[in-house]
Amino acid sequence: MTHERAGSGGRAQQPRPRVRRSPTVYRRRRLVVGVLALLVLVSLLAFAGLVWPGFLHAEEPDPVPTVTVTASPPTPSVKPMQRPDGETAFQEALPSAVLQFALSELTETDAAEESEATEGWKATYTDGADLRVVVTAVQWPSADEATTSAEALVKAAGEARKSGDVKVGDDVVGQYALTPADGGRRTMTWRNGTAVLQAKGPAEVVEEFYRAFPL
Incomplete structure (x- = not known):
């Protein structure tokens, strides 16, 4: 059974049919949202670079030098003899x-x-x-x-x-x-x-x- 509504002029109005949007419209919306999000991110990075310059230009830490430890040569545990005078x-x-x-x-x-x-x-x-x-x-x-x-x-x-x-x-x-x-x-x-x-x-x-x- 069909119900009709009376309009302002007493005329019956037919219900408006629902319009289905194509998948292309949704893809365009998602694309627009993605572009806007990317622009916001770039703006934030640019702002961080101005407020904190080191954020975008952080220097790499200097490499830690390699230290080679060389053992000292052994020394005598006893005293050498007394050298004579007049040696050649x-x-x-x-x-x-x-x-x-x-x-x-x-x-x-x-x-x-x-x-x-x-x-x-x-x-x-x-x-x-x-x-x-x-x-x-x-x-x-x-x-x-x-x-x-x-x-x-x-x-x-x-x-x-x-x-x-x-x-x-x-x-x-x-x-x-x-x-x-x-x-x-x-x-x-x-x-x-x-x-x-x-x-x-x-x-x-x-x-x-x-x-x-x-x-």
Whole structure:
């Protein structure tokens, strides 16, 4: 059954039909709302940049530098021997301490009497306990004579397990050779110009001892 309403003029009015909006209209509305929201966000960011400049230009924190901790070289726990007066320049060049080793004895060898060597010394270094390294140091008049002497010492010590150049800065001043010895010991022989040195001691310390030796 249909109901009619009377209008102001007494005329019956038909009810207005409902208008359905297409999906396109809703999409346009959502698009308009999204654009407005984006404009509001941009405005807020611009305002924050004016009020708080660091907000938009925050600097990255400086990188934390990498710190490399290098352990200090060991030092002797015992005092070195009292050095005698009137030492030669070559004798003085033999250090009183090398790493944890202290000079405990220094005697002259017969190198000058048995050969053309200028002088020779035998230096004993100890850690105050069980470790001991004995160094024989001989000075020669020329580099050629020192080379001949070093080669003979290396040959007498046996087959070298390791060898290479001895350098002072970038200059090559001689060669070194590491040879095994009996009883867990090793022998390091090297030439530095006209000086020839040979260190004998425990296998675990001889090479490090040689690298720390100043001559």
